[in-house]
Each structure stands twice: as structure tokens, then as C-alpha cells.
Amino acid sequence: xxxxxxxxxxxxxxxxxxxxxxxxxxxxxxxxxxxxxxxxxxxxxxxxxxxxxxxxxxxxxxxxxxxxxxxxxxxxxxxxxxxxxxxxxxxxxxxxxxxxxxxxxxxxxxxxxxxxxxxxxxxxxxxxxxxxxxxxxxxxxxxxxxxxxxxxxxxxxxxxxxxxxxxxxxxxxxxxxxxxxxxxxxxxxxxxxxxxxxxxxxxxxxxxxxxxxxxxxxxxxxxxxxxxxxxxxxxxxxxxxxxxxxxxxxxxxxxxxxxxxxxxxxxxxxxxxxxxxxxxxxxxxxxxxxxxxxxxxxxxxxxxxxxxxxxxxxxxxxxxxxxxxxxxxxxxxxxxxxxxxxxxxxxxxxxxxxxxxxxxxxxxxxxxxxxxxxxxxxxxxxxxxxxxxxxxxxxxxxxxxxxxxxxxxxxxxxxxxxxxxxxxxxxxxxxxxxxxxxxx
Amino acid sequence: xxxxxxxxxxxxxxxxxxxxxxxxxxxxxxxxxxxxxxxxxxxxxxxxxxxxxxxxxxxxxxxxxxxxxxxxxxxxxxxxxxxxxxxxxxxxxxxxxxxxxxxxxxxxxxxxxxxxxxxxxxxxxxxxxxxxxxxxxxxxxxxxxxxxxxxxxxxxxxxxxxxxxxxxxxxxxxxxxxxxxxxxxxxxxxxxxxxxxxxxxxxxxxxxxxxxxxxxxxxxxxxxxxxxxxxxxxxxxxxxxxxxxxxxxxxxxxxxxxxxxxxxxxxxxxxxxxxxxxxxxxxxxxxxxxxxxxxxxxxxxxxxxxxxxxxxxxxxxxxxxxxxxxxxxxxxxxxxxxxxxxxxxxxxxxxxxxxxxxxxxxxxxxxxxxxxxxxxxxxxxxxxxxxxxxxxxxxxxxxxxxxxxxxxxxxxxxxxxxxxxxxxxxxxxxxxxxxxxxxx
Numbered sequence: 001x002x003x004x005x006x007x008x009x010x011x012x013x014x015x016x017x018x019x020x021x022x023x024x025x026x027x028x029x030x031x032x033x034x035x036x037x038x039x040x041x042x043x044x045x046x047x048x049x050x051x052x053x054x055x056x057x058x059x060x061x062x063x064x065x066x067x068x069x070x071x072x073x074x075x076x077x078x079x080x081x082x083x084x085x086x087x088x089x090x091x092x093x094x095x096x097x098x099x100x101x102x103x104x105x106x107x108x109x110x111x112x113x114x115x116x117x118x119x120x121x122x123x124x125x126x127x128x129x130x131x132x133x134x135x136x137x138x139x140x141x142x143x144x145x146x147x148x149x150x151x152x153x154x155x156x157x158x159x160x161x162x163x164x165x166x167x168x169x170x171x172x173x174x175x176x177x178x179x180x181x182x183x184x185x186x187x188x189x190x191x192x193x194x195x196x197x198x199x200x201x202x203x204x205x206x207x208x209x210x211x212x213x214x215x216x217x218x219x220x221x222x223x224x225x226x227x228x229x230x231x232x233x234x235x236x237x238x239x240x241x242x243x244x245x246x247x248x249x250x251x252x253x254x255x256x257x258x259x260x261x262x263x264x265x266x267x268x269x270x271x272x273x274x275x276x277x278x279x280x281x282x283x284x285x286x287x288x289x290x291x292x293x294x295x296x297x298x299x300x301x302x303x304x305x306x307x308x309x310x311x312x313x314x315x316x317x318x319x320x321x322x323x324x325x326x327x328x329x330x331x332x333x334x335x336x337x338x339x340x341x342x343x344x345x346x347x348x349x350x351x352x353x354x355x356x357x358x359x360x361x362x363x364x365x366x367x368x369x370x371x372x373x374x375x376x377x378x379x380x381x382x383x384x385x386x387x388x389x390x391x392x393x394x395x396x397x398x399x400x401x402x403x404x405x406x407x408x409x410x411x412x413x414x415x416x417x418x419x420x421x422x423x424x425x426x427x428x429x430x431x432x433x434x435x436x437x438x439x440x
Numbered sequence: 441x442x443x444x445x446x447x448x449x450x451x452x453x454x455x456x457x458x459x460x461x462x463x464x465x466x467x468x469x470x471x472x473x474x475x476x477x478x479x480x481x482x483x484x485x486x487x488x489x490x491x492x493x494x495x496x497x498x499x500x501x502x503x504x505x506x507x508x509x510x511x512x513x514x515x516x517x518x519x520x521x522x523x524x525x526x527x528x529x530x531x532x533x534x535x536x537x538x539x540x541x542x543x544x545x546x547x548x549x550x551x552x553x554x555x556x557x558x559x560x561x562x563x564x565x566x567x568x569x570x571x572x573x574x575x576x577x578x579x580x581x582x583x584x585x586x587x588x589x590x591x592x593x594x595x596x597x598x599x600x601x602x603x604x605x606x607x608x609x610x611x612x613x614x615x616x617x618x619x620x621x622x623x624x625x626x627x628x629x630x631x632x633x634x635x636x637x638x639x640x641x642x643x644x645x646x647x648x649x650x651x652x653x654x655x656x657x658x659x660x661x662x663x664x665x666x667x668x669x670x671x672x673x674x675x676x677x678x679x680x681x682x683x684x685x686x687x688x689x690x691x692x693x694x695x696x697x698x699x700x701x702x703x704x705x706x707x708x709x710x711x712x713x714x715x716x717x718x719x720x721x722x723x724x725x726x727x728x729x730x731x732x733x734x735x736x737x738x739x740x741x742x743x744x745x746x747x748x749x750x751x752x753x754x755x756x757x758x759x760x761x762x763x764x765x766x767x768x769x770x771x772x773x774x775x776x777x778x779x780x781x782x783x784x785x786x787x788x789x790x791x792x793x794x795x796x797x798x799x800x801x802x803x804x805x806x807x808x809x810x811x812x813x814x815x816x817x818x819x820x821x822x823x824x825x826x827x828x829x830x831x832x833x834x835x836x837x838x839x840x841x842x843x844x845x846x847x848x849x850x851x852x853x854x855x856x857x858x859x860x861x862x863x864x865x866x867x868x869x870x871x872x873x874x875x876x877x878x879x880x
Contacts, residue, residue: 249678259696265649272708
């Protein structure tokens with residue numbers, strides 16, 4: 001945690017007005033809090049990079065002046081096992097988790113392609129938001145990765161809802177595994193209005209359907225590693241298992257998909273995806289892993305830390321920023337931490353360094369043909385109040401006085417509830433967690 | 441059953457070639473079996489009506505030369521309760537269940553509007569299919585209903601995926617209840633190819649999302665009566681409850697949504713709808729009833745029997761026809777009944793006279809604000825083999841020798857399984873079933 005609240009970082013946060021539109025009342029503005037300041041966060045990022053958002057669609061891989069060194073994608077992965085997937089397509093590879101994952105896999109000698117429509121950058125423009133950390137264009141990112149490591153990442157810019165585009169890149173790249181981050185991933189965004197709710201479900205559900213059809217048609221053995229969310233389960237009053245639950249009822253027993261109780265149109269879109277994928281595993285023999293991920297925090301991974309132009313995004317706004325990110329920024333600028341309601345809302349969390357580990361573990365240990373495998377991908381549970389305490393304590397260590405206030409909750413959710421979610425399967429595969437609680 | 445296999449009906453079934461595309465092998469042709477024949481089925485339909493398919497979009501109600509008699513929609517329904525919904529919008533009111541329901545509700549003095557894009561008729565054109573019974577255009581149907589009963593049904597032709605259209609008709613009609621049949625409803629259709637799978641999920645999920653947003657925006661108290669399907673549950677090895685199941689797990693207990701295991705992109709679309717609706721009930725206080733309907737059979741209701749121009753459709757093809765319908769037609773023309781695989785596939789069934797009863801019961805006993813109520817809407821369970829036996833026995837009574845053969849199953853489904861689904865809630869509300877087994 002303290003690495004998030006450290007010293008001597010010069011950044012220029014954008015003057016941003018953020019209004020919450022999920023629900024009726026919550027208005028959260030940061031414009032007054034920021035200006036051109038020297039604020040004590042995010043040591044790794046000292047350089048303001050020039051933004052360059054060039055968005056165009058192509059199904060041919062884009063080469064951006066990279067040195068065509070011997071390609072990465074050695075047939076041996078870190079375990080020295082040559083039978084494991086070699087070519088990995090990262091859909092949504094320009095996003096927060098996708099970018100870190102693409103670099104990590106490339107560094108692990110997978111042959112990586114990034115597929116992205118770059119629409120996430122458009123959302124920032126449309127909503128007047130921005131990453132607190134300056135992020136480079138995807139073209140510069142990939143060029144820099146090549147110059148730093150000699151490794152090549154192919155880039156396909158386009159929309160996977162366009163099946164013609166998707167078909168072409170499947171035929172061109174011939175992936176052994178597809179990691180699918182390419183979805184609208186913000187619950188608040190999906191709740192802004194009808195058109196964004198519809199966009200979220202249409203984009204996510206149809207995009208995933210297209211990926212499933214592309215695998216069936218072009219790469220039958222390809223392993224789909226799909227990012228789900230722990231939010232699919234909601235907050236049931238019983239333990240959350242990993243995807244399935246064995247139920248005995250009226251004297252009979254069956255193992256069934258764990259019941260889903262999502263609480264936003266975004267989370268619901270992931271529920272829909274899970275059902276669709278499970279069916280295609282059964283009907284077509286697709287091999288799939290659904291990573292029900294918790295809330296991800298952190299910016300640095302070994303790879304993004306290699307060069308400032310590789311740095312990852314940090315969203316602190318009320319649409320794309322998580323509670324922890326917002327609290328860090330609020331603490332840094334002397335704004336009280338805004339806790340929604342009672343603050344007992346408990347969720348699973350993980351460090352982005354564990355996200356990239358988990359995805360690599362899933363790829364290197366693929367699901368069997370016809371198997372729909374579900375992993376709960378998080379390492380620790382925290383309530384919102386827990387997070388506020390962590391940030392407050394981190395502030396104390398840095399001599400920053402942090403206050404917290406309760407604000408009306410714009411979400412319809414239980415604010416005090418039981419929460420105990422299992423998360424052993426990735427540990428069993430070898431995950432070595434980076435724990436937030438260890439950093440205090 | 442015998443009323444389905446009776447005598448002296450002159451019809452002209454279309455010469456139709458139907459090829460199964462769900463799965464890999466099943467090819468089912470009826471063209472050779474039919475010609476211009478006098479076949480011993482469907483006594484009620486003796487007249488061939490001229491087809492007239494005029495499809496156009498409008499958000500203003502279409503008046504089709506109806507006599508503007510005093511409108512129906514008495515404030516008293518059959519129970520004499522004036523507080524119950526009066527104005528009912530039937531989305532998909534030109535379809536098989538929708539048409540029968542619209543007439544039934546109109547006959548029960550609800551003020552009824554039909555909303556339909558008429559795309560179901562387009563599917564027939566595109567696939568070269570046709571109803572065995574000659575059905576009139578929606579315009580002629582409504583005009584005839586008016587001339588026979590004096591009752592007015594308003595017609596809005598348009599697509600509910602077009603929110604501008606939907607908004608206008610909500611503002612114009614101001615429904616107290618919406619009965620939503622307006623979805624692509626064939627599992628085999630959704631499995632033909634990618635574009636039809638995507639169409640099915642996009643049309644059904646986005647259409648329902650739009651209805652939910654329209655209710656939230658324009659008719660907050662409006663009761664949504666949504667047609668789901670028993671197919672959402674799949675065939676679990678435990679009893680199927682009505683929507684929810686109470687689970688005790690690791691010493692704790694909760695009542696959760698019943699786990700879903702749908703087995704086609706169509707059935708999955710209904711699963712997605714159910715999750716979306718449940719969320720909006722919780723988040724926005726929508727009142728909704730999800731009618732998880734079984735397989736519907738029969739053509740006649742009290743209302744459709746009033747005039748030949750009111751007659752309902754009968755689909756016997758492999759895309760829109762159910763097993764029972766296909767078996768009846770096969771028996772009638774001397775074709776062996778084609779049983780998919782082992783024939784142990786068991787589902788819930790109901791007479792269309794019970795469909796219209798159930799919908800009226802749901803409307804006249806609305807869900808509470810914020811309640812997501814689930815009824816399993818069927819009256820009997822049969823396996824495919826049971827159906828074949830029923831049709832064989834009915835044939836015997838009529839002196840028709842009926843044979844049955846097993847053909848390779850084009851579907852991925854259990855062919856022998858446990859099946860015991862609860863269906864008491866509609867009985868408790870007053871449903872008086874018409875049982876198929878009673879007709880022997």
C-alpha cells in the first residue's frame with residue numbers, strides 16, 4: 001500500500017469534473033481538488049508523455065517501426081513445457097489488465113497479439129476523464145516494448161463485434177489461446193443511461209459470442225481464457241464456491257452452476273457470457289476458463305516498470321476508478337474518503353501483478369476440451385471500510401491526515417452482509433500472491 | 441389429442457423442404473409427404489384464406505376500418521375487481537401464443553394493444569416455411585375480431601429494439617401491464633448459424649432491456665408479464681423449483697435464483713432476460729412475473745374458434761414446429777414419427793387454452809412493486825416417447841397405423857434423465873388445466 005502513497009512524483013492530473021449518474025444523488029467532483037500539483041503518489045511515473053490516440057480499424061497486423069528481431073514465442077514457456085500454448089491473442093490488450101497481461105505473456109516468451117478497438121480511450125474523451133498516469137498510445141507502447149526487450153507484439157485494431165474482422169485475425173494469427181478482456185468493464189458506466197446499458201450488454205455478449213464462433217470455426221483447439229467477475233455471484237448468504245455448487249434437495253444431489261445475482265448491467269453481461277460459454281463447451285467441445293476476477297489494484301508490473309512509456313493506466317474517477325483508487329487519490333489531495341453508505345460492502349481484491357500471473361497460469365494449464373472451468377481470481381477480501389482504514393493508516397505513515405465520510409450510496413447493494421468466497425484453484429496451480437495487507 | 445387427429449379437413453399444406461441445420465446430421469424433409477391432400481387433421485380449419493403480409497413500421501396505432509364501438513377494457517375484470525390492470529400491451533401479439541392471448545384478454549374486457557414487428561412472418565418467407573393452418577394478416581385478424589365481437593384491439597407495428605418507437609407507444613397507450621411474447625422463440629432457429637444466434641440474443645435481450653427502461657421511464661407501476669421458458673432450467677438431477685431454491689451449504693442457508701443450464705442460444709437468451717429483469721426489480725422496483733412456459737400445443741381457444749379468419753398458426757416444420765406438432769403431421773400423412781435419439785427427453789407441456797388462462801391469471805394477480813415472481817407454466821410432463829405413444833394411440837382410434845423410428849439426435853441434450861418440475865403457483869391462482877392425457 002505504501003508504494004501507492006509514496007513521495008516525489010510530479011504529475012499533471014487533468015482538471016476533471018465527474019458526476020455520478022448511477023442512482024440519483026451521488027455527485028463527486030475532483031476538479032477543485034486538483035490543479036497542477038506535486039502530489040505524493042505514484043513514484044514510478046515522473047514523466048508526462050504526450051498523448052496520441054490514433055484509432056483506425058484494420059484486420060492486418062499493424063507494424064509500427066518495430067525491429068524485426070527474432071520473434072518471441074519460444075516453444076518453451078516458463079515451465080519448460082513445449083506442449084503448452086504458444087500464440088496468445090489478448091483481446092482488449094490496450095486496457096488496464098489487458099496491457100499488463102500482454103507484456104507479461106510476451107516477456108514469458110509467448111507470441112502475443114493485441115486486439116483492441118481502443119474504444120476505452122474514446123470513453124475517456126466522451127466523459128471528460130483521464131488516467132492519472134500518463135499513458136502512451138498503443139502504437140508507441142508496442143514500439144517501446146520492442147525497443148526495450150526485442151520482443152514483438154502484433155497489433156490488430158478493430159471491433160470483435162465485427163465478425164468479418166474477427167475471422168480475418170483468427171485466420172491470420174491462429175491463436176492457441178485467446179485471453180478475452182475486450183469488454184466494457186465498468187459497472188457505473190453501464191448504469192449511466194439506457195444507451196450505455198444496451199451498449200454494454202450488446203458489446204460484451206455479442207463480442208463473446210463472436211469469439212466462441214471464431215474458435216469453433218477457425219481454432220477448435222484454442223483455449224478461451226475469459227475475464228469474468230466475482231460480481232457475478234452477488235452477495236449470497238452462503239459461501240461462494242468456484243463456479244459450481246453441489247446441492248442436495250429433496251433427497252437428490254446434483255452439481256450445478258453457482259446461482260448468479262449480479263447488480264449492474266455490466267456484471268449481468270458477464271453472467272450472460274458465462275452461461276453462453278458454458279453451453280458452447282458442452283455443445284461444441286470448446287475449452288474455456290472463466291476467471292471470476294475481483295477488484296484489481298496497482299499499476300506496476302515487472303514489465304510496465306521497464307520504461308515510462310510502458311506505464312499502465314490509473315483510473316481514479318467515479319466511473320472507471322475503483323474505491324481503492326479513489327481513496328488513494330482523495331487521501332493524496334486532502335479530500336475525505338467518500339464511503340458509500342455503511343461501508344460494509346465486501347469484495348475480493350488482487351494486485352495486478354497477480355492478475356498477470358493468474359492468466360499465465362490458466363494458459364499454461366489449459367482447460368480440457370469441452371470443459372468450462374471457473375476460477376475465482378482474487379487473493380484477499382476487504383470491505384470498503386477496510387480499504388478506508390488501510391489508506392488512512394498508509395497516510396499516517398507518510399504524515400498525511402486522512403479523514404473518511406459516509407456519503408449516500410448511489411448503488412442498490414447490501415451494505416452489511418456475509419461474504420466468504422473460495423479462491424483456492426489458482427493457488428493450487430501455483431499462484432504466489434502479492435498481498436495488500438502485507439504491505440503495511 | 442383426438443381433436444388434433446380428427447377428420448374431414450381440407451387444407452393445402454405448402455410443399456416445403458426443411459433441412460435441419462442444428463447439429464451435423466439430421467435432415468428432415470416433408471416435401472415428398474405433402475402435396476395437395478385431404479388429410480385427417482385439424483377439423484376447425486376448412487377454409488384456405490388468402491395471405492396478405494403487409495409489414496410497415498409505425499408508432500401510431502393503426503386503425504383498420506374497425507367499427508369504433510364502445511371500447512372494451514371495462515374497469516371490472518372477470519373477478520369483479522376494479523383495481524386490477526385494465527390496459528394490456530401484448531408484445532408479439534401476432535405470434536402463436538401472443539395472438540391467442542391478445543384475443544383472450546380482449547374478450548375478458550381488458551383494453552388490448554398488439555405490438556409486433558411481424559418479423560416472424562418474414563422468417564417463414566426466408567426459410568420457405570409456412571403455418572399448416574392458413575392465417576390471416578394481422579390487419580384482417582384485428583378487423584375480423586372487431587366485426588365478430590365489437591371489441592377493438594389497437595395495433596402498433598414496429599420493433600421494440602427501436603427505443604424511440606417503444607417510447608412513443610408507451611406514451612400513447614399507457615399500459616397497466618405488458619405481456620412480452622416479442623422474442624425470437626425457436627431453439628433450432630437460434631442454432632442455424634452465427635448470424636441467427638446473434639440475432640436471437642441481440643433481439644431478445646435488447647428488446648427486453650428496452651421494455652424495462654420504458655416501464656421505468658413511462659409506466660413505473662406497469663406489471664411486466666414476461667414469457668420465459670422451462671428450458672432455462674435444463675435437466676438437473678434434482679427437482680426443479682419455481683424460480684428459486686433454498687440451499688443450505690456449509691451450515692448457512694439462503695434462497696437463491698434456481699441455477700440455469702440452457703441448451704440453445706434461444707434458451708440462453710431467456711436466461712439472460714431473467715437475470716436482467718430480476719436486477720431491475722431489485723434496483724428500480726419493477727414488478728415482474730416470469731412465466732417459465734413449457735411446450736405449448738393446440739390451435740383452438742374460445743376466441744380463435746369464433747371465426748376462421750381468427751385462426752391461429754400451426755407450425756409443423758423442424759425449425760418452429762414442436763415434436764408433438766411434427767408427430768401429428770407425420771401420423772396424418774403416413775410418415776413414421778421421427779424420435780430424436782432415445783426419446784427419453786422429458787419436458788413440461790400445456791394446452792394453449794391454458795397459456796391464455798395463465799397470462800390472464802398473472803395479470804389479474806400482479807406482482808408487487810420490486811417483486812420478481814417466477815411461475816412454471818405447464819400442466820403435464822411427457823417424454824418424447826410418451827408423445828409418440830399418445831399420437832400412435834390417437835391414430836389407432838382413427839384407424840391410422842402410426843409407426844415411430846429413432847433418428848440421430850441433432851441436439852446436444854440428455855436423452856435419459858431425471859425430470860421433476862414444480863408447477864403449483866398458477867394452480868393456486870386458479871388455473872383449471874386442459875390435460876392432454878385426459879383427451880384419450
